[in-house]
Amino acid sequence: MQFRDLARVFDRLESTSSRLEMIDTLASLFSSADGKTARKIVYLLQGRVAAPYTGIELGIGEKLAMAAISRAYGVDISDVEREYKEKGDLGLVAEALSANKKQMTLFSQPLTVDRVYSNFYRIATASGYGSQDLKLRLLVDLLNDAEPLEARYIIRIPLGKLRLGVGDATIIEALALAVLGSRDYRPDVERAYNLCSDLGYVAELLYEKGLEGIRSMGIVVGIPIRPALAQRAQSAEEIIARLGRCAAEAKYDGFRCQIHKKGDQVWIFSRRMENMTDMFPDLIAAAKALPADTIVFEGEAIAVNENTGEFYPFQMTIQRKRKYGVSEASKEYPLYLFAFDIMYLNGETLIERPYRERRQILEGILRDRKRIQPSEKIETDSADELEAFFESCVERGLEGIVAKDLNAPYIAGARKWSWIKLKRSYRGELSDTIDVVILGYYKGRGKRSQFGLGGILVGVYDPDEDSFKTIAKVGSGFTEEQLVEMKKLLDDIAVSHRPARVSAFLEPDVWVEPRYVITVTADEITRSPNHTAGWDGSRGYALRFPRIVGWVRDDKGPEDATTVQEIIDMYKDQKHVQVSENEA
Numbered sequence: 018m019q020f021r022d023l024a025r026v027f028d029r030l031e032s033t034s035s036r037l038e039m040i041d042t043l044a045s046l047f048s049s050a051d052g053k054t055a056r057k058i059v060y061l062l063q064g065r066v067a068a069p070y071t072g073i074e075l076g077i078g079e080k081l082a083m084a085a086i087s088r089a090y091g092v093d094i095s096d097v098e099r100e101y102k103e104k105g106d107l108g109l110v111a112e113a114l115s116a117n118k119k120q121m122t123l124f125s126q127p128l129t130v131d132r133v134y135s136n137f138y139r140i141a142t143a144s145g146y147g148s149q150d151l152k153l154r155l156l157v158d159l160l161n162d163a164e165p166l167e168a169r170y171i172i173r174i175p176l177g178k179l180r181l182g183v184g185d186a187t188i189i190e191a192l193a194l195a196v197l198g199s200r201d202y203r204p205d206v207e208r209a210y211n212l213c214s215d216l217g218y219v220a221e222l223l224y225e226k227g228l229e230g231i232r233s234m235g236i237v238v239g240i241p242i243r244p245a246l247a248q249r250a251q252s253a254e255e256i257i258a259r260l261g262r263c264a265a266e267a268k269y270d271g272f273r274c275q276i277h278k279k280g281d282q283v284w285i286f287s288r289r290m291e292n293m294t295d296m297f298p299d300l301i302a303a304a305k306a307l308p309a310d311t312i313v314f315e316g317e318a319i320a321v322n323e324n325t326g327e328f329y330p331f332q333m334t335i336q337r338k339r340k341y342g343v344s345e346a347s348k349e350y351p352l353y354l355f356a357f358d359i360m361y362l363n364g365e366t367l368i369e370r371p372y373r374e375r376r377q378i379l380e381g382i383l384r385d386r387k388r389i390q391p392s393e394k395i396e397t398d399s400a401d402e403l404e405a406f407f408e409s410c411v412e413r414g415l416e417g418i419v420a421k422d423l424n425a426p427y428i429a430g431a432r433k434w435s436w437i438k439l440k441r442s443y444r445g446e447l448s449d450t451i452d453v454v455i456l457g458y459y460k461g462r463g464k465r466s467q468f469g470l471g472g473i474l475v476g477v478y479d480p481d482e483d484s485f486k487t488i489a490k491v492g493s494g495f496t497e498e499q500l501v502e503m504k505k506l507l508d509d510i511a512v513s514h515r516p517a518r519v520s521a522f523l524e525p526d527v528w529v530e531p532r533y534v535i536t537v538t539a540d541e542i543t544r545s546p547n548h549t550a551g552w553d554g555s556r557g558y559a560l561r562f563p564r565i566v567g568w569v570r571d572d573k574g575p576e577d578a579t580t581v582q583e584i585i586d587m588y589k590d591q592k593h594v595q596v597s598e599n600e601a
């Protein structure tokens with residue numbers, strides 16, 4: 018496939034504000050591709066060259082991009098910089114210079130998707146002495162043969178600034194439509210994706226082996242599974258009403274680890290499926306010693322003060338997520354893993370088995386272990402007993418509990434009622450914090466205008482439509498430094514119009530690509546005609562007195578934000594509380 022065809026599709030996607038149109042555009046592109054090319058297209062759409070777990074990340078700095086532009090078009094670096102200041106986008110600078118280029122290179126060859134992908138792959142994997150120079154040459158090589166529109170994307174992709182607003186769910190529906198003839202096959206494609214977290218691979222498999230191929234896909238040790246997620250409840254009664262007799266586990270406030278072991282080899286993946294293996298030598302040693310040839314299991318890692326036996330707060334535990342100074346940190350903050358699920362053991366996939374059985378297997382494997390031990394758990398059908406367990410967890414500094422449906426399978430990549438979290442609450446605030454996606458910012462008036470940012474427009478995620486719906490303007494909770502920092506972060510991902518996956522009535526001064534998730538709290542959830550979250554034709558939902566708590570979360574992507582349905586549930590529960598209080 019010619020890269021020109023892909024560049025034209027990118028250009029169309031950029032100006033589309035309807036998700037259905039995006040799916041159609043992508044589906045017709047996929048229809049004209051073979052499996053291998055489709056795989057590459059999927060990665061490029063995701064701004065990558067390989068699945069996240071491989072650790073192969075495509076990324077170059079602005080300096081390198083400017084040097085490549087300067088060399089390819091024979092212009093001074095200072096001119097490139099000046100143009101960049103003016104246009105604010107190096108992709109557009111390359112496009113304009115390419116259009117000005119008077120003389121085409123003598124042996125100019127039209128670019129193919131294969132060649133562009135291959136150069137990007139080499140850029141992503143180049144390392145060590147001479148690698149900067151190699152990256153530069155690979156980029157110049159592409160620019161030399163690129164038409165203006167192609168040049169725009171050849172620069173934007175490795176800079177991580179593709180900004181098409183295409184999410185995984187949109188790609189999945191387009192693939193289902195192109196290869197299987199209907200978007201209704203989304204769940205099949207999604208299931209395969211959830212098991213291997215590699216959408217490029219799933220695309221290729223779909224082309225080559227069809228529906229049966231993806232339906233028969235299983236777990237592979239060493240390749241992460243997309244994690245199961247929890248719904249939230251407001252009370253122990255609600256959990257018992259939904260699940261009846263259930264298990265409840267302590268909810269540890271650390272970070273999630275998915276551990277794979279095959280013989281002597283161990284991998285540890287994050288909630289976002291990044292490979293974190295090198296960060297946790299203490300957990301690796303403990304995993305190696307487990308009595309299993311092959312195993313895939315999951316748990317929450319938390320730092321423990323070995324003198325007192327107490328858990329360290331999250332701020333300390335998170336110190337362990339680092340690439341350097343690993344061995345010092347592992348002495349200072351030893352990690353313990355509280356395992357809560359098992360998905361695979363000695364060649365057998367366990368995810369279809371009920372929780373009760375999986376848990377029994379997990380406990381068997383972890384018998385008498387300390388570093389990796391099963392999470393604390395009770396089983397009950399009494400709301401009082403559940404409440405007492407919750408209280409005891411909170412008293413010991415834990416976050417709350419996660420209740421589990423005894424009969425449910427492990428549902429990868431989805432937020433279902435088979436796992437229900439109940440978190441500690443604070444008076445005068447919502448019972449839980451909300452993870453929102455930043456959609457744009459306001460420049461601010463008065464004192465705030467000196468920072469260039471007065472507040473942010475934020476939204477929640479609607480998985481059915483794969484879109485982001487606004488829920489609040491947040492201007493509180495920022496320190497002055499944070500305002501400055503936030504503006505820098507957001508300017509880097511600014512876009513010229515409302516992204517296609519964002520649904521909003523409000524217009525911020527600057528729209529941004531939905532990328533960053535930040536945690537907020539509020540006094541309550543109210544109904545409002547200004548916001549699109551949960552819109553029923555006349556009103557949506559909004560946060561009253563929202564304020565940020567914490568900073569941009571690097572463990573959550575935009576699709577991991579709180580969902581519209583969760584907001585509606587929280588609203589209902591809050592109303593329920595108010596009504597019963599009034600009645601009393």
Ligand code: AMP
Nearest residue numbers: 247266267268269272273317357392419
């Ligand atoms: P949240 O991030 O608030 O949606 O809560 C879900 C997260 O709680 C999971 O992704 C895990 O990282 C964490 N967690 C802690 N303890 C448990 C447990 N016993 N079972 C399941 N998840 C747990």
